[in-house]
Amino acid sequence: MSKVVLVTGASSGIGEKIAEYLSEKGFIVYGTSRNPNLSLERTFELIPLDVTNNKLIEKAINYVIEMEGRIDILINNAGKGITGPIEETPLEEIKANFDTNFYGLINVTKAVLPQMRFQKSGLIINISSIAGYIGLPYRGIYSASKSAVSIMTEALSLEVKQFGIKVVDVAPGDFITNIAAGRFHSPVLKDSAYKNDYEKVLNQMNDEVDAGLDTKVIAKVIHSIIQKKNPKIHYKIGKPMQRFSIVLKRILPDRLYEKLILNHYKL
Numbered sequence: 694m695s696k697v698v699l700v701t702g703a704s705s706g707i708g709e710k711i712a713e714y715l716s717e718k719g720f721i722v723y724g725t726s727r728n729p730n731l732s733l734e735r736t737f738e739l740i741p742l743d744v745t746n747n748k749l750i751e752k753a754i755n756y757v758i759e760m761e762g763r764i765d766i767l768i769n770n771a772g773k774g775i776t777g778p779i780e781e782t783p784l785e786e787i788k789a790n791f792d793t794n795f796y797g798l799i800n801v802t803k804a805v806l807p808q809m810r811f812q813k814s815g816l817i818i819n820i821s822s823i824a825g826y827i828g829l830p831y832r833g834i835y836s837a838s839k840s841a842v843s844i845m846t847e848a849l850s851l852e853v854k855q856f857g858i859k860v861v862d863v864a865p866g867d868f869i870t871n872i873a874a875g876r877f878h879s880p881v882l883k884d885s886a887y888k889n890d891y892e893k894v895l896n897q898m899n900d901e902v903d904a905g906l907d908t909k910v911i912a913k914v915i916h917s918i919i920q921k922k923n924p925k926i927h928y929k930i931g932k933p934m935q936r937f938s939i940v941l942k943r944i945l946p947d948r949l950y951e952k953l954i955l956n957h958y959k960l
């Protein structure tokens with residue numbers, strides 16, 4: 694029997710590629726978007742869902758259950774970027790980012806768990822970020838929201854194992870997507886004390902996304918995680934240096950690691 698997958702944020706980028714790849718592999722895939730463009734031909738069905746709107750979440754999940762009778766795999770992929778000096782980032786934008794990246798992911802998870810508990814099986818894959826392992830300059834809020842996802846994933850995994858539900862955290866490095874276009878960018882203020890550094894880091898950040906990996910790489914890894922009987926709790930997917938940066942953080946003294954980050958961003 695084909696497994697039923699729900700992928701949030703499947704209108705573009707990583708989510709779209711995962712949904713496409715899994716449907717090509719024979720899974721029954723439902724993707725979501727806040728504004729599904731139904732005129733585009735896709736290999737999977739795109740349904741409306743905003744992770745910050747519990748009514749829409751309930752409607753979307755009920756729809757999938759009505760159509761298929763089950764949800765085997767939830768891929769919590771919907772998310773957005775935010776950049777800026779922490780001092781100058783408006784609190785409402787910080788909250789809005791957490792509303793999507795963290796609380797939104799929890800909203801969808803809470804809505805799917807009763808069905809998975811009823812089935813006595815399920816797999817939840819949370820898309821965090823390598824940026825969640827490191828407090829990156831001018832991306833501190835994004836790093837914090839993704840770090841929250843990774844840590845929460847560990848706890849959730851321990852809580853739902855008893856129901857036959859597996860929970861996995863997948864942290865991507867840079868992948869070529871539209872994420873930069875959808876980010877909230879704190880404006881580079883003319884008289885800001887951070888102007889030069891922020892501008893420099895922002896350009897480097899965008900160059901690194903543009904030089905990132907193809908989204909097919911992550912779609913293939915997600916597919917291989919789904920096949921595993923006992924998946925690990927954490928996967929990091931990205932260029933070797935990005936993955937290695939997490940190892941370095943673990944083994945190097947804090948002062949030395951901070952120097953490496955400052956050098957990397959030429960700060």
Ligand code: NDP
Nearest residue numbers: 702704705706707726727743744771772822867868870872
């Ligand atoms: P995209 O901007 O291409 O895709 C983001 C997706 O999230 C879109 O499909 C969008 O759908 C959806 N989305 C945004 N806000 C909401 C919301 N409130 N409710 C429901 N859906 C929403 O970016 P990526 O593909 O790059 O990002 C996918 C995930 O991967 C994110 O969680 C991101 O943080 C993470 N990531 C990406 C990296 C990269 O280098 N690209 C690196 C590390 C992590 P729509 O607008 O149609 O509603």
